[in-house]
């Protein structure tokens with residue numbers, strides 16, 4: 001197994017835990033490294049106030065990087081971003097990295113730290129980033145090994161308390177009921193003992209013609 005690039009807090013990404021290997025033909029450790037470097041840039045830029053000269057220089061450098069990569073644009077079937085199942089966040093630079101501690105097929109418990117990239121304001125994580133975390137975590141539980149592919153039909157998120165950035169939080173998701181194609185999954189995000197956000201999602205298993 002390739003070592004995960006972003007082992008924040010130890011543990012492993014859920015995909016590594018699940019040993020998803022359906023798309024190993026898209027494994028690209030060098031690309032996963034590129035995505036990890038971009039995540040670092042996102043994080044550093046979000047929290048930085050550099051002098052204007054340095055901002056200009058950095059913008060030129062990043063522009064050059066984009067120019068270098070642009071000719072390698074591919075369609076979705078060939079894309080490797082989001083398919084690096086042996087790496088944290090699958091090489092999808094939008095996703096916060098979740099380190100999984102336990103998973104039993106029905107429930108997952110893990111940890112996540114939202115960095116400055118995910119700041120809304122006033123030290124609080126952006127609500128959209130919390131919803132993103134839940135959609136992905138609950139969605140992965142819905143799409144467990146051997147389960148039919150499922151899509152989010154709805155995701156109801158409650159924000160009970162400010163979710164702090166830069167602090168390790170625990171996150172949890174578990175299947176409540178399965179009724180035919182409908183999978184109801186609940187999630188919680190906790191700061192210590194306190195539940196800062198919770199979610200309830202409906203995931204609908206897809207028919208063959210919807211895949």
Ligand SMILES: CCCCCCCCCCCCCC(=O)SCCNC(=O)CCNC(=O)[C@H](O)C(C)(C)COP(=O)(O)OP(=O)(O)OC[C@H]1O[C@@H](n2cnc3c(N)ncnc32)[C@H](O)[C@@H]1OP(=O)(O)O
Pocket residue numbers: 020021022023135136139140143150151152153154181182202204206207210
């Ligand atoms: C190896 C690879 C593995 C990779 C895994 C990576 C993990 C990735 C993790 C990332 C995960 C990220 C995941 C994402 O972000 S997925 C992206 C966000 N979601 C979407 O784009 C979904 C868009 N919507 C649809 O495609 C359809 O609406 C679906 C497929 C959901 C249902 O349309 P479909 O035509 O198929 O079914 P139906 O309409 O007959 O409904 C069926 C049943 O469901 C009930 N229902 C439906 N909607 C609602 C609703 N809103 N509230 C309450 N109930 C609702 C409905 O009443 C009925 O119930 P019943 O009457 O039978 O009792």
